[in-house]
Structures are given as C-alpha cells and as structure tokens.
Amino acid sequence: MFVFLNRRRTHMKLLHWEHGGFVLYYKRLEGGTFPLPKTSSAGGEIDWSELVLMVEGIVVEKSRRRHRFSLKKAV
Numbered sequence: 001m002f003v004f005l006n007r008r009r010t011h012m013k014l015l016h017w018e019h020g021g022f023v024l025y026y027k028r029l030e031g032g033t034f035p036l037p038k039t040s041s042a043g044g045e046i047d048w049s050e051l052v053l054m055v056e057g058i059v060v061e062k063s064r065r066r067h068r069f070s071l072k073k074a075v
Helices: 048-056
Strands: 002-005 012-018 021-028
Touching: none
Parallel strands: none
Antiparallel strands: 002 012, 012 021
16 A cells, blocks of 8 residues: 655545556545554555554544554564
8 A cells, every 4th residue: 555645744545456456545634634654664665554543633642552463574
C-alpha cells in the first residue's frame, strides 16, 4: 500500500493492489490536518496500526509498545 499526502496534509490517497486491480481511496479533511507518523525505518514504512491512527486523526503523544508474538520473528 502506498500513502500520498498533499503539502498541507489535508488530502490523503491510499493506493493498493487487490485481485482485480488497483484500488484508490481518497479522503479530504474539512478541517485540521493528517498527523505525520514517526517512522523508524529508512524507507518510510509504517505499521498497519499507525496507518489506521493516521487516517482516523488520532495522535498518540506517549505510548509504550509491548512485545507481542509474531510469526515473522518466530520463523
């Protein structure tokens, strides 16, 4: 999935691939701006949970992520 924001961060486009082709989602805010997530990787990748928070406009000021089981790490 690719996320595109305009300079003022009032418009967001999400582009991803489904079985039948590409799907484009577009969201425009009437007021306010989309928060920029704090990315830790060089490629600007964010987790699904961070994307959902960004789309919903939720800003997490202080949080502590706890270790959870993941198949990616176990393999």
